[in-house]
Amino acid sequence: MEFNSETEQKILNAATEVFLQHGHDGARTEEIAKVAGINKALLHYYFRTKERLYQEVLNHQVKKVISDLFASLQPETDMPTFLQGFISSYVDRIQQNPQVVRFMLWEMRSGASNLQMLLSEIISDQNSPSPHSLVKRIQTAVKEKEIRQVDPHHLVFNLIAMCIYTFIAAPIIGSIFPDININDPSFLKRRKKEIFNLVWYGIKP
Amino acid sequence: MEFNSETEQKILNAATEVFLQHGHDGARTEEIAKVAGINKALLHYYFRTKERLYQEVLNHQVKKVISDLFASLQPETDMPTFLQGFISSYVDRIQQNPQVVRFMLWEMRSGASNLQMLLSEIISDQNSPSPHSLVKRIQTAVKEKEIRQVDPHHLVFNLIAMCIYTFIAAPIIGSIFPDININDPSFLKRRKKEIFNLVWYGIKP
């Protein structure tokens, strides 16, 4: 197991910051170098091209997003607790780092075959939890009449959608409803509660 | 009232296509010219710079997205019909043109002050319907106990989130659940039904 040199890591961190903010096309290697506190030449020394550096960042971020998403699932608890836990921890995570989602949704244009493969790999790895765990927990709940008849996939989509939306649409929301402050703790609390209520009343038997 | 020349319009259409796909930074004026069937020089003749052309496109698209979103609201109908109408027409619109939403969410980084202003303008225009109409319809429903106590803003966020999500996350969803085809009519029908059921059961008194 080889460890990255400190410099390599500094470049990776800087690249992550810059790529997440500007995307692949908007990112400038010069800015990455500047943020890392080094120069372009050294960047090329470590990563050869902008493309390779981008792939490293993308790879790492995608893995992190997926595993973060399902790391905190507690399938053994009853449905309301399970939902509340998922919503709460997921909203917190997104709020702490909304850029990742914005970045992924943008860069994932249909036809990004490298990403398709990357995702397939991650999902098929049996050790790590996957969206399928979430789907399965809901399927079980339906079968045991813990909740009403509902399409598990669509419920998963709906949950993720609601947790994500306000944070990636923050600038829009801010312009349209000036009195709402997305990052205010009271907003967060409210948000979680409203999502949970809608979903729980929406699916309880 | 002056009308755009045919060529000007061809360039605008091409620019829209290219900017929506690649974003501001990824778009190339040469590609725009090619798609429009003209050359770069003519593009500059009409729009002077890439920046101005971009602003035209952005301006037009943002206005369209907002007005489309609320054009089909029918506040006079009862709540279930109202919801069903909104969900159905909104999902259809997004599905027909998911790129616009992806583009807006991406380009709206916090600090895009030109956009903030643009949105404020559109919203404050009393003639056109705004998100506030949707909020108001829900407020009324709460007041008249047509639905349970619910935060109108959050319900609006939730509705929009669910309608949008699957379409901008289509590539991700495709990779994780290979057996789901977002553009299949049966998926669309299912999607609308599941959103409506979750929301209606979730808010009925």
Added chain:
DNA sequence: GTCTATAATAAGATAGAC
């Protein structure tokens, strides 16, 4: 109005000294 040719600049990548 529309084109070809070209200038001006920006950005990625490399050579070579230290």
Added chain:
DNA sequence: GTCTATCTTATTATAGAC
């Protein structure tokens, strides 16, 4: 390993003929 200086190429923008 790290830097400065430089090359090469891509991209925006303009000049000038038709």
